[in-house]
Amino acid sequence: MRLVQWEVILFTGALILLWSNMIQIPVSAQQCIPLTCIDIIFGRTDDKKQYPVLQYKTAFVWVLLAGLVSITGLVRAIVKVNDKKGYGFLLGLTGVIALLMLQVSLNNFYKNIAVQYTWAYWLMLASFSLAGTISFLKRQNQNNNTIQATNNGNKPLNINIITTLAKTGKRKKSPTPRNDEK
16 A cells, blocks of 8 residues: 555544544543543533533643644545645644643643543554654655655765865965975
């Protein structure tokens, strides 16, 4: 499979994982509230009760950013944008940062409760990191091909000669006199 198809698969997987149970917040010893990213974005749960995480705006921002990154990365990969500036890598990195900041903010919000992150959270984190890595490697491969095409495989030799005359404007006296100095 080509790398572009892997990006499509990974960003599609991240988008699908928005609807799976990513976070479980224990409310008692026997009961946990499973939340999806869509629940956090729209502020709803299955039992129609309002929970504090649904009013927590920082979690909303990070989940919304992760969702927008997955949609943007999917569209970018489907359209097969020539990625000379590394936007695919930046989208993957942004998705990873958004999910990690979601984890940090929820852990700070629930200081006395151990928030549980399910397999879907970790799979989405891996999906973003792999998509960004593949995009970065694809860009590096394009850059290497461009260098080889322009230089015919030969790298240019750059020689920088710095003399004392250029630095100071004075000629340094050599230990042996030259013909013009006699």
